[in-house]
Amino acid sequence: MTTWLVTGGAGYIGAHVVRAFLDEGITPVVIDNLSSGHAEFIPDGVAFVEGDITDTALVEQILTEHRCDGVMHIAGFKYAGVSVERPLHTYTQNVTGTVSMLEAMARAGVERYVFSSSASVYGTPDVDLVTEDQPLHPESPYGETKLIGEWLAADQVRARPSLRAVCLRYFNVVGSATDEVYDSSPHNLFPIVIEALLDGRTPRINGDDYHTPDGTCVRDYVHVGDLAISHVAAAKALMDGRDLLPAYNLGSGEGLSVRQIMDAMAANTDHDFTPTIGPRRAGDPDRIVANGDLAARDLDWTMRWDVDQMVRSAWSARIAHRS
Numbered sequence: 001m002t003t004w005l006v007t008g009g010a011g012y013i014g015a016h017v018v019r020a021f022l023d024e025g026i027t028p029v030v031i032d033n034l035s036s037g038h039a040e041f042i043p044d045g046v047a048f049v050e051g052d053i054t055d056t057a058l059v060e061q062i063l064t065e066h067r068c069d070g071v072m073h074i075a076g077f078k079y080a081g082v083s084v085e086r087p088l089h090t091y092t093q094n095v096t097g098t099v100s101m102l103e104a105m106a107r108a109g110v111e112r113y114v115f116s117s118s119a120s121v122y123g124t125p126d127v128d129l130v131t132e133d134q135p136l137h138p139e140s141p142y143g144e145t146k147l148i149g150e151w152l153a154a155d156q157v158r159a160r161p162s163l164r165a166v167c168l169r170y171f172n173v174v175g176s177a178t179d180e181v182y183d184s185s186p187h188n189l190f191p192i193v194i195e196a197l198l199d200g201r202t203p204r205i206n207g208d209d210y211h212t213p214d215g216t217c218v219r220d221y222v223h224v225g226d227l228a229i230s231h232v233a234a235a236k237a238l239m240d241g242r243d244l245l246p247a248y249n250l251g252s253g254e255g256l257s258v259r260q261i262m263d264a265m266a267a268n269t270d271h272d273f274t275p276t277i278g279p280r281r282a283g284d285p286d287r288i289v290a291n292g293d294l295a296a297r298d299l300d301w302t303m304r305w306d307v308d309q310m311v312r313s314a315w316s317a318r319i320a321h322r323s
């Protein structure tokens with residue numbers, strides 16, 4: 001039996017990865033401190049420890065008890081904007097937490113590691129399509145901690161040659177592959193728009209004077225179900241001893257503007273609306289879109305869901321949890 005620890009497995013992305021593991025006959029074990037996750041996102045029958053990844057002894061114990069073959073390290077504090085006000089909290093969760101994970105893995109002799117990184121390691125890239133070899137210039141404490149997380153993985157691979165690791169750089173992750181799990185982030189476009197519609201408020205575009213075709217910011221939206229499949233592909237590649245690069249973009253190669261997302265929201269929810277235009281949000285770059293060709297080659301990465309399905313699935317999962 002193959003078993004992987006999923007840190008942050010009660011969160012929006014982690015709970016999708018847990019299901020993708022189950023679909024492939026791999027046993028997931030979850031550790032989550034429930035700071036932003038939900039215990040009910042974890043499927044029945046999956047072992048769950050409520051605890052913090054900074055507790056090295058606890059993680060070591062879980063890895064040993066469950067004879068884990070690898071660690072999918074997804075837990076972290078993921079709000080770039082908030083990280084500016086809370087740098088120490090962000091560093092504790094994302095850097096101290098990652099050091100603790102790698103230490104526990106070394107003590108328990110676990111040799112496979114997939115790390116959730118982020119587009120934020122690139123900062124504001126000066127290219128139309130970001131490739132993995134672009135310079136890394138994070139612009140928030142959050143982005144810095146993700147870059148340090150990548151360095152930690154690389155340094156630990158050098159120090160422990162039996163360790164095999166890969167970092168996955170997420171772009172704008174949206175949608176749901178199951179109505180059991182939805183994105184409850186208070187800081188991202190999809191959940192903010194959906195909450196506004198459910199509350200009877202009109203969604204707002206943060207600025208329409210950017211240097212983009214329709215004046216609103218362009219981002220690379222990817223479906224969480226596709227993302228989860230590539231995580232499992234990464235885990236399998238590491239277990240099979242296949243050669244992987246240190247880091248991959250999980251990006252679609254296609255940009256969508258905020259206005260296009262708003263149009264898709266109006267078309268695919270039962271709420272027709274015209275968004276209001278507000279001021280720019282501090283720190284928003286005009287455009288970030290990634291090339292995902294390397295992940296397509298090595299990690300079964302492909303866009304199985306289009307933007308309408310992204311919106312419909314996000315909406316449907318949120319409605320399913322409406323109290």
Ligand code: UDP
Nearest residue numbers: 187188189192204205206217219258281284
């Ligand atoms: N955005 C918006 N209205 C909102 C929330 C977000 O126009 O109510 C914009 C935001 O300013 C950014 C884009 O949507 O241009 C994506 O924002 P998100 O926070 O989801 O992702 P990120 O900033 O990490 O790309």
